[in-house]
Amino acid sequence: MKISEMEVRGSKTLLGGKSMKHPSWAVWTLMKWARIMLLTLLWTGLGMGVGLFCGILSVAALGAIRHQTPDMSMAYRYISIPVAICSGSCAFIWNVARAFQAAVHRCKALSSAQQ
Numbered sequence: 001m002k003i004s005e006m007e008v009r010g011s012k013t014l015l016g017g018k019s020m021k022h023p024s025w026a027v028w029t030l031m032k033w034a035r036i037m038l039l040t041l042l043w044t045g046l047g048m049g050v051g052l053f054c055g056i057l058s059v060a061a062l063g064a065i066r067h068q069t070p071d072m073s074m075a076y077r078y079i080s081i082p083v084a085i086c087s088g089s090c091a092f093i094w095n096v097a098r099a100f101q102a103a104v105h106r107c108k109a110l111s112s113a114q115q
Helices: 003-009 025-066 073-114
Strands: none
Touching (some): 025 073
16 A cells, blocks of 8 residues: 555555544543543652752752751752642643643544534
8 A cells, every 4th residue: 555545545554444433522531531630640750759859969968068967858848849739730731731632623523524
């Protein structure tokens, strides 16, 4: 099969066959919200880890500069948790916006397919 034939069919594979059914709106919405929650949790954890690493380095450096024993709980309280909240919030907003874009695209594709 030639590439131009694939483009005409709208196929992404070389094999011909039946196209997959589109999931119902309920299943599609559930999949999108599960993806949003999973990615939000992932980015929150990543933000927590990066924030904690940077917090420990900065608290240790500040303690070395001041010649004092550093209080490592400050790395959690003032650096790690706010970074995790910020990264999780940004990830949630970004993924919700992408889900709405996908919903609009899906609605347009389904309406044009019915006509």
